[in-house]
Amino acid sequence: MDVTGPSRFPAGTSQIPQQRGERLRDAAVRYAEERHWDVLSGAWLKTVDGVERCSCGTADCPAPGAHPTGRDWVNQATGSAVVVRRLWARTPRASILLPTGRTFDALDVPESAGCLALARMERRQVELGPVTCTPGRRMLFFVLPGAAAKIPDLVRNLGWPPNAIDLTARGEGDYVVAPPTRVGLRGPIQWARRPTAANRWLPDAQELVSALAYACGREHR
Numbered sequence: 001m002d003v004t005g006p007s008r009f010p011a012g013t014s015q016i017p018q019q020r021g022e023r024l025r026d027a028a029v030r031y032a033e034e035r036h037w038d039v040l041s042g043a044w045l046k047t048v049d050g051v052e053r054c055s056c057g058t059a060d061c062p063a064p065g066a067h068p069t070g071r072d073w074v075n076q077a078t079g080s081a082v083v084v085r086r087l088w089a090r091t092p093r094a095s096i097l098l099p100t101g102r103t104f105d106a107l108d109v110p111e112s113a114g115c116l117a118l119a120r121m122e123r124r125q126v127e128l129g130p131v132t133c134t135p136g137r138r139m140l141f142f143v144l145p146g147a148a149a150k151i152p153d154l155v156r157n158l159g160w161p162p163n164a165i166d167l168t169a170r171g172e173g174d175y176v177v178a179p180p181t182r183v184g185l186r187g188p189i190q191w192a193r194r195p196t197a198a199n200r201w202l203p204d205a206q207e208l209v210s211a212l213a214y215a216c217g218r219e220h221r
Contacts, residue, residue, distance in 0.1 A: 160213055
C-alpha cells in the first residue's frame with residue numbers, strides 16, 4: 001500500500017517523503033527538540049523464528065510494536081532530548097508515542113473522510129497543523145489541547161449526534177503513534193502534513209470540525 005499515491009491524497013499531499021531509512025531515535029529527538037512535544041518510547045518489533053512479533057509477547061497484539069510498555073506510561077513521557085537519546089540508545093527499535101492532552105490533541109477520522117476534509121480546507125486556506133495517516137486507514141489532525149472536551153458539543157452544534165459520525169478526539173490520557181514507527185506488517189505511520197515551522201502554531205478544533213464533520217457525515221450516509 002503506497003500512501004504517497006495521488007489517488008489517496010488531495011493536491012499537496014502526494015509527495016510524502018519516504019521515511020523507511022529515518023532512524024527512530026533521530027525522529028524522537030527532533031520531536032522533543034524542535035516541537036517541544038513529550039515523547040514516550042513504546043513497544044518494538046522483534047524477529048522470533050523468522051517472524052516479526054511485538055516485544056510485549058502477545059501473539060495477537062492489536063498494535064504490534066506500537067503501544068506503551070507499562071501501565072504508568074503517562075508519567076514516563078519526557079520532553080528532554082537528552083533523556084530521549086538515552087531511551088533509544090537502550091531500545092533502538094522502540095516505537096515513538098506522543099501523549100495527547102499536553103501540547104496537542106488529535107482529531108481522529110477515517111482516511112477517506114480526512115482526505116475529503118483536507119482538500120476542502122486547502123481550498124478555503126484553513127491553517128492546518130501536522131496530520132498523520134495510519135496503516136489502519138485513519139487520519140489524525142493535530143490541534144490545540146482541550147479538543148477532546150469540546151468535540152461532542154461542537155459536533156452537536158453542527159446538527160450531528162456525537163456518536164452518529166466517526167469523529168473522535170484524543171486528549172488527556174491518550175496518545176498517538178508517530179512516524180516513522182511501523183505497526184507490524186501493516187506498515188508505517190506517515191505524515192500527510194509534516195511538522196514544519198509554518199505549522200508550529202496549531203489550530204483550535206473549532207476551526208477544523210466543520211469540514212471534518214461534513215466529510216464524516218458523508219461517510220455515514
